[in-house]
Amino acid sequence: MFNYFETTADLGVEAMGKSLEEVFKEGAKGLYNIMVDIDKVDKKEKIEFEVTGEDLEELLYNFLNELLFYTDVEGIVFNDFDIKIERDDSGYRLKCTAYGEKIDKEKHNIKEEVKAVTYHKMEVKKENGEWKVRYIVDL
Numbered sequence: 001m002f003n004y005f006e007t008t009a010d011l012g013v014e015a016m017g018k019s020l021e022e023v024f025k026e027g028a029k030g031l032y033n034i035m036v037d038i039d040k041v042d043k044k045e046k047i048e049f050e051v052t053g054e055d056l057e058e059l060l061y062n063f064l065n066e067l068l069f070y071t072d073v074e075g076i077v078f079n080d081f082d083i084k085i086e087r088d089d090s091g092y093r094l095k096c097t098a099y100g101e102k103i104d105k106e107k108h109n110i111k112e113e114v115k116a117v118t119y120h121k122m123e124v125k126k127e128n129g130e131w132k133v134r135y136i137v138d139l
Contacts, residue, residue, distance in 0.1 A: 009139045011112075012121070016132050020056075021083040023124070023131035024063060024094070028081050031064055031117070032100075034137060035071070036108040041079035043099035054091040056124035060133055063094050064117040075103050112139050 013030040017023030032038050051066050053059030070076050078100035086093045103110070115138045123134040 010118070010120075010136050011139055012134065012136045014132065014134050016130055018130060020085050020124075020131055023133050024060065024083050024085065025081045027060065027133040027135065028064065028067060028098075029079065031067065031114065031137065032078055034112050034139075035114055036077050036103070036110055038077075038079040040108050041077055042101050043080060044101040045076055045099070047074075047076065047078075047098045047100075048096070049098075050093065050095050052091060052093050056092060057119070057122045059085070059092045059094055060124055060135065061117060061119055061122060063096065064135065066096075067098060068114060068117065070098070071103075076100050077103050077108060114139060 011034060013027065015023055015026035015030050017026050029038060047070050049066055051059065051062040053062050067078060078098040080099040082097040084095045118136050118138055120136050121134060122136070123132070125132055
């Protein structure tokens with residue numbers, strides 16, 4: 001036997017940008033601002049990585065979860081991102097340089113712990129000449 005129950009341990013994020021790269025950057029800033037006060041994060045460390053996705057939603061999902069991986073494993077929070085997105089025959093490729101520093105509980109005003117980014121209601125689309133992303137995080 002099993003049952004289902006309602007949960008409020010999720011938070012939705014929306015971001016807008018003039019380009020695909022800008023909207024992914026704003027989406028990442030939205031992710032980190034859930035966890036810490038990103039205005040207090042200094043650019044002391046730099047992480048470079050690349051992710052792929054068959055479509056833009058998979059690319060966004062892989063990008064945000066890769067950032068969370070560095071936060072979980074390296075203890076780094078980020079507040080700025082240089083992003084380049086290319087399309088090829090197999091889908092999309094994103095190259096990112098993320099800037100931030102090791103988490104400092106006193107300095108960064110720790111807010112929430114983000115466990116994961118989910119595919120639930122994830123969207124990447126262009127409307128009226130502007131890019132928009134929506135995603136939900138599990139807190």
